[in-house]
């Protein structure tokens with residue numbers, strides 16, 4: 343034993359982030375060096391006696407792992423904004439702290455959220471394939487071919503265009519508000535959002551910030567489904583939001599509305615969404631996340647829907663953002679091991695009463 347604290351990092355997270363851990367003379371870094379997922383058996387073996395572990399999204403932080411580490415474990419740092427892969431009551435019970443990486447990815451995810459809304463509304467999934475397969479000549483230009491609903495306001499030059507456009511946000515946190523910020527430039531006029539508590543102050547703040555908006559209202563799920571031209575799913579994952587968007591919700595949506603999910607796959611019932619697209623209850627869907635990912639085959643009912651644009655969970659995948667997440671996760675694990683304030687720590691105190 344070196345007398346140093348062991349920190350296990352289960353993925354190569356880049357030299358800059360690893361350097362932050364290595365720079366600490368009281369820490370021994372144990373790293374899975376490959377750019378692949380560390381086998382669970384390697385993690386369970388190496389975590390023995392560790393003070394900290396840095397994990398990535400999707401790695402289950404369960405009793406098995408906490409037991410394997412033993413009583414030395416002080417901190418779990420996840421390189422992700424979501425932490426539903428972590429057994430939070432268990433960490434609270436063992437007084438293990440949990441670091442995560444919010445904020446640094448807000449802009450990147452907001453970018454892709456807007457991008458998916460437009461890709462879905464403008465039939466990009468279906469039309470890209472036509473070009474890639476060399477079939478462009480089989481679909482010559484035609485006035486209404488591949489038209490979709492316009493997610494922007496055209497102005498007075500087109501009297502046929504819509505004059506109001508409502509964006510609905512299931513969850514109205516940092517990423518939702520950064521998404522709205524971008525949509526203001528496209529002329530969104532009205533906002534509906536859901537929130538756990540009364541948010542009339544938030545509505546007023548948003549109206550003050552964006553004077554071009556006609557209305558900003560906290561709504562029930564049903565009101566939001568029925569009133570929105572584009573619905574953004576931006577809630578945390580986990581049990582509370584499991585299948586938040588299911589048949590009932592989708593049936594209430596407008597038939598030319600678009601659904602975008604850049605949060606967690608579990609928030610949307612995939613079978614219900616595939617049915618909604620097939621039976622044209624809604625116009626299209628843009629998804630960066632799908633239930634059961636990444637094990638989605640080409641036969642998956644959603645993948646087969648031409649109006650579903652699906653990306654393999656790349657919302658935060660800009661170089662700048664991933665470096666920001668990795669370095670933040672590294673600083674969090676170091677702070678947790680040293681008993682210092684973390685840059686971003688999940689408040690686990692709500693679980694303490696249950697143990």
Ligand SMILES: O=CC(=O)O
Pocket residue numbers: 399421422423424425447605657658
């Ligand atoms: O989905 C991405 C994350 O949680 O960081």
